[in-house]
Amino acid sequence: MPHQFRGTGVALVTPFQQDETIDYPALAKLIDHVIAGGVSYIVALGTTAETPTLSAEEKRDVLAFILDKCSGRVPVVCGIGGNNTAEIVHQLGSWPLDGIAGILSVAPYYNRPGQEGMYRHFKAIAGATDKPVILYNVPGRTGSNILPATALRLAAEFANIVAIKEASGSMAQCMELVQGRPEHFAVLSGDDDLVLPQIALGMEGVISVAANCYTKDFTQMVQHALDNRFDEARRLHYKLIAGIRLLFAEGNPTGVKCALRHYGICAEVLRLPLVPASGELSQQLQAFVNAAG
Numbered sequence: 001m002p003h004q005f006r007g008t009g010v011a012l013v014t015p016f017q018q019d020e021t022i023d024y025p026a027l028a029k030l031i032d033h034v035i036a037g038g039v040s041y042i043v044a045l046g047t048t049a050e051t052p053t054l055s056a057e058e059k060r061d062v063l064a065f066i067l068d069k070c071s072g073r074v075p076v077v078c079g080i081g082g083n084n085t086a087e088i089v090h091q092l093g094s095w096p097l098d099g100i101a102g103i104l105s106v107a108p109y110y111n112r113p114g115q116e117g118m119y120r121h122f123k124a125i126a127g128a129t130d131k132p133v134i135l136y137n138v139p140g141r142t143g144s145n146i147l148p149a150t151a152l153r154l155a156a157e158f159a160n161i162v163a164i165k166e167a168s169g170s171m172a173q174c175m176e177l178v179q180g181r182p183e184h185f186a187v188l189s190g191d192d193d194l195v196l197p198q199i200a201l202g203m204e205g206v207i208s209v210a211a212n213c214y215t216k217d218f219t220q221m222v223q224h225a226l227d228n229r230f231d232e233a234r235r236l237h238y239k240l241i242a243g244i245r246l247l248f249a250e251g252n253p254t255g256v257k258c259a260l261r262h263y264g265i266c267a268e269v270l271r272l273p274l275v276p277a278s279g280e281l282s283q284q285l286q287a288f289v290n291a292a293g
Contacts, residue, residue, distance in 0.1 A: 003186040005102065005134065005163050006204045007040030007226065008219045009077065010211035011048040013253045014062060015266035022058060024065055026266035030212065031069045033265055037215025038223075040205070042070060043104055045079040047141065048209050048253045053271040060095065067099040075101035077207075081136060083108035085121045089128040102132035104165065104207070109142035115150045126158040133160055134207075138167040138190055148176035155185040165190040165207045171197070178202040192218075192244045196237045199225040209252055210244050213259040214292065243288040250281055258282050262289045 012034070015026035034042065044066045045051050045059055054062065063078055070076055078100045080091050088105065097103075105125055113121060126133055135154065137146040145168060154161045166174055167190025177187045178201055189195045189206040199205070205226065211218045221236035247255035254270060258277035261268040262285055268276045277285065 003163070003204050004075070004132070005041065005077070005186055005188060008038070008205060008211050008222045009041045009043050009188070009207040010034050010039045010215070011043045011046035011079075011207055011209055012066070013212055013257055013260065013266070014049045014054065015257075015260075016269040016271065018267065018269060020269060020271055022062065023266060023269075027062070027065060028069050030260070030265050031066065033263075034211060034215050035070070035073050037211070038219035039074060039211055039215065040219075041075040041077060041101060042066060043077045043079060043207055046104060046207070047079070047106070047138075048212070048256065049079070050253065050271055050274065051079060053274075064096070077102045077104050077134065079104045079106070079136075081106035081108075083111050085124050089124055092125065092128040092131075097129075097131060100131060102134055102162070103129060104134045104136050106136040106138065107142045107144050107146050109144065112142075112144040115147055118144070118146055119150050119153060122154050122161065123158070126154070126161050130160065132162040133158075134188070135161065135164040136167070136190070137164060140167070140169075148173055148180065151177060152180045152182075152185075155182050159184065162186065163188055163204075166203075167191050169194065171201070174198055174203060175201055192247070193241060195222060196225055196230075196233055199233075200230065209256050210240065210247055212256050213247075213263055213265075213289075214240055214243060217292070239292065243285075243292060246281065246285050246288060249284075250277055255281065255285065259285050259289060262286050 015023040017023045139145040163186040186204040189198045192210040195206045224233035
């Protein structure tokens with residue numbers, strides 16, 4: 001049975017108008033663009049959405065808008081995570097999550113729990129919702145690492161912990177997860193530049209930043225890899241790799257918002273402390289977009 005989060009999920013950006021209010025017409029355009037480009041599901045309110053600078057009210061409004069605009073065309077996963085376990089449990093009980101296909105919950109950042117604290121944190125989250133939970137391990141952002149032993153312990157104990165978005169960049173860690181996972185648990189990539197080799201190792205897809213802008217080529221690359229058509233996948237991987245690296249050259253979502261401006265989908269407006277791309281990066285992205293078609 002194929003896993004419900006197999007394929008390409010896209011971590012949507014939050015478009016802003018020039019005054020930094022949320023640009024809902026641009027968000028609607030982006031949603032139509034990624035669905036037309038072949039994404040399997042949408043992730044609302046991930047890091048790429050600039051959630052650290054969205055108010056609680058804005059987060060609820062954005063989620064409601066995405067659910068309404070998708071209207072069942074693709075599943076929607078919602079990012080609900082943080083470093084205050086009690087607050088996340090409260091949100092899971094109080095947010096309107098009826099239309100949500102799952103929760104993406106990042107490892108606690110800044111206070112950096114050990115592995116037992118990490119385990120108890122996600123145990124509390126799994127117990128607070130009947131929704132499928134995707135763990136999100138991104139040590140470069142959080143300063144903490146969900147070790148494979150901890151992720152697999154959680155997966156073995158909780159049927160609703162169904163996947164991990166693994167963005168450690170460690171292929172050794174990815175292999176340990178794939179080799180030890182229970183049947184219901186998917187290992188997903190969080191590193192757009194590594195998706196192809198990770199699928200070859202047995203991972204089942206990706207939650208992607210690049211799928212906001214290079215949607216069709218990226219989703220096709222992932223699907224070809226999942227179908228064991230690695231020649232076609234490799235051709236697209238090497239077509240995209242320079243463009244993917246440009247997206248992260250000055251941080252995320254700086255690069256992807258710049259690319260989306262070049263595609264005419266949304267303005268390149270970010271909320272501080274994030275800033276738009278430098279002139280040099282903007283020119284490089286423009287050249288890549290023009291060449292990639």
